[in-house]
Amino acid sequence: MLFSKVAHHLGYDLTGDDLELNSMNELALASHGELTFAVGKKYSSDLSSSGSNAFLISSDLVEYLPKNASYIICENVSLSMAYATKLFAPKLIDFKSSHAEVGDESYIDTMAKVENGAKIGSHVTIMSGAYVGSNVTIKDNTTIYPNVTIYRDCSIGANCIIHSGTVIGADGFGFSHTATGEHVKIYQNGNVVIEDDVEIGANCAIDRAVFNSTIIKRGTKLDNFIHIAHNCEIGENSIFVAQTGIGGSTKLGRNCVVSGQSAFSDHLDIAPFSTFTARSGVTKSIKESGGTYSGYPLMEHREWRRLQSKIAKLNS
Amino acid sequence: MLFSKVAHHLGYDLTGDDLELNSMNELALASHGELTFAVGKKYSSDLSSSGSNAFLISSDLVEYLPKNASYIICENVSLSMAYATKLFAPKLIDFKSSHAEVGDESYIDTMAKVENGAKIGSHVTIMSGAYVGSNVTIKDNTTIYPNVTIYRDCSIGANCIIHSGTVIGADGFGFSHTATGEHVKIYQNGNVVIEDDVEIGANCAIDRAVFNSTIIKRGTKLDNFIHIAHNCEIGENSIFVAQTGIGGSTKLGRNCVVSGQSAFSDHLDIAPFSTFTARSGVTKSIKESGGTYSGYPLMEHREWRRLQSKIAKLNS
């Protein structure tokens, strides 16, 4: 899409050369041909060193743009960014791709739906009522139970098991807000990548990234009702017990163990080999690996136990 | 249905004229032709001023009935009411309605099910495995992702997005109880109304009203795993983060923001522009708009922060 068309859609003028844009991306990751955006002086150095050449910015950031950049100055960058994502959203279904490819010895129920462009490995089972969207990849030996939904462009590894009712690749929960309190959808144009040997329980929801990928790494096991928000990265061989939720862009290292009904805020970085007891409420990053935590606010498990006995004594 | 038939079904005598009844409703809202019910003196004045003319009541309330009322005196009104709801429950599927109407440029996948009597607007997308029940209305430009279920008689506005696994219009959780501890279903004969510009995440559940409607107003956005019980009313442009639940008949004003894993009791009234941080547990109505709250029991957010630091000191 031409940058000038984006400018027209947003109702602003384009400064600099017109460019062909393939997609959007966040400032730190965007490269040539990817539209990106920045608001606020704290991004001035990221802006200067950006690999992109196409920007939506606030007027105070013009001086920090890299050389030869094309840009649009927006009154409300966040809102303009949201409107722009719609232009880059793929169609819900890609009817133009060729028919799905299916490997040897795979079983696809006649009442499952596999859209065009999907690539299904060998010895895969896709049961009745499952939905496999356009251009989805599913590798060998994976089982998709009935009524699973996999949105377009997601990828599932080998030897995975995905239980019924689970939804992979629904839109992340992202909106920009108008001055009058309406919420403008930020189209979620990324995908979900599930690596090999992952098992996902019943009725989970793993949201697609706004840009790039939400990733569940090799060997991780999710119980039922796990919520993984957009752009999370879950390390290898982790364990999530039922009804736990992970906020957007949070990253957990390998072999974390998270007990039931726990929750993590957005944008955290959790060291590997961390353990969280039931109903942990995690609002800060954890740098040291190997700890065990409890409570909300979160603290070391030992401390939490001590605190509970102190609290109990208030009643005596 | 004739009131005499209801009386026969309940095993009681009808006093007064026999009447044709169209439906049931709660006392405050019932009009002529709607069977209603009351138990306990606190309803005496509501009873006297009721717009209905057909009642299930306890014997002590007879004197408060409006003139010319027909009524049944029940030993256990709550239980008789539950039994009566079954008589007014529509069939699961309305085979007698005419074929669904579908507007221009709409796409309904061949593996989606749209029952008779449904009215689908233009530019609507209904993907594989979605279920659209009898007499459901879906307005223009709305997207229904795969494996969404919309029970009969519900209505979905324009420009809505409903993600996979979400269930709209399942029965509210309502039972009357026998002396021996069995639970008798109160049939949920209302519906769900979703207004325009609403987005609902994956694997949500919005229950139909027992009578009348559960309502999600214009512009509200729900993340994944949101539970909205029967007869709730959610104001315009509100935001609900994942794994939050709202108890029956609770009403929230416009532009509320509810963070993840929060919960609201039944029958609350929440002022507009209220904000609730993660895991808020709301058990009382909120009258003043614009506040920020936390904790369970709930308190002002500032107070909660102060309290957490006091609690932490117990351990020192």
Place this chain on the structure above:
Amino acid sequence: MLFSKVAHHLGYDLTGDDLELNSMNELALASHGELTFAVGKKYSSDLSSSGSNAFLISSDLVEYLPKNASYIICENVSLSMAYATKLFAPKLIDFKSSHAEVGDESYIDTMAKVENGAKIGSHVTIMSGAYVGSNVTIKDNTTIYPNVTIYRDCSIGANCIIHSGTVIGADGFGFSHTATGEHVKIYQNGNVVIEDDVEIGANCAIDRAVFNSTIIKRGTKLDNFIHIAHNCEIGENSIFVAQTGIGGSTKLGRNCVVSGQSAFSDHLDIAPFSTFTARSGVTKSIKESGGTYSGYPLMEHREWRRLQSKIAKLNS
């Protein structure tokens, strides 16, 4: 399957006679022809009195085996047990059974899937998108709403109502762990038994047992988003409010009432007529019936109320 084949699969030698094995079971319940396992001296007496004759054990337990036992000494019994369960896992779909039997006056939508070997009673309704696995039994007058999934070998009683998105019989969450932190699936070869008059809300998940059955007894009612883990047993006429989770093998007596967002640990035994207020976190068994509890850590409700007022005073 021959015990010698299991030994070969595990890479160990079989001691004693070769045996035909039908299934696996836990030590306390296993009978002749059922492979079982034990690790640690605390199981020595259970081992001696076991009804089984086929064992996976650690070397220190050989002397406690019953007479004429056949056995395999394993370095890591838990891990070998997990590998063995895979050998006893039934196929995902039993194509060889005869066509499903369906009773009089039942309605099965053409877009529902009923696998071979299923037995459907009379006056049953199975709506579009529902999945009824191989050898599932559904008794008279039961309603299965759209997009419900019932995994193979489960059984549903009469007069049940199962709402959309609910998954019955997905695998329990069970793994053994390697020294390098991988998780090896314990195949869940049991089933789920739902007795008569049970209603299950939208988007619930009731996991199949690892061996034997997860059981929901007669008359129990579940709201939306209820998680019941493998091998639970839920007593008659119980009530579970939305977003509650029950850990593996926990048993609740009859007429328990569990309010929303509550959670129970694994392996608890809860007395009948127990009541739990919202967000109860239950980590210990309850022996006396009729109590009311709150909080996490759990305490008597009265005590919890008193404690909350004491905690509130910390802020004054």
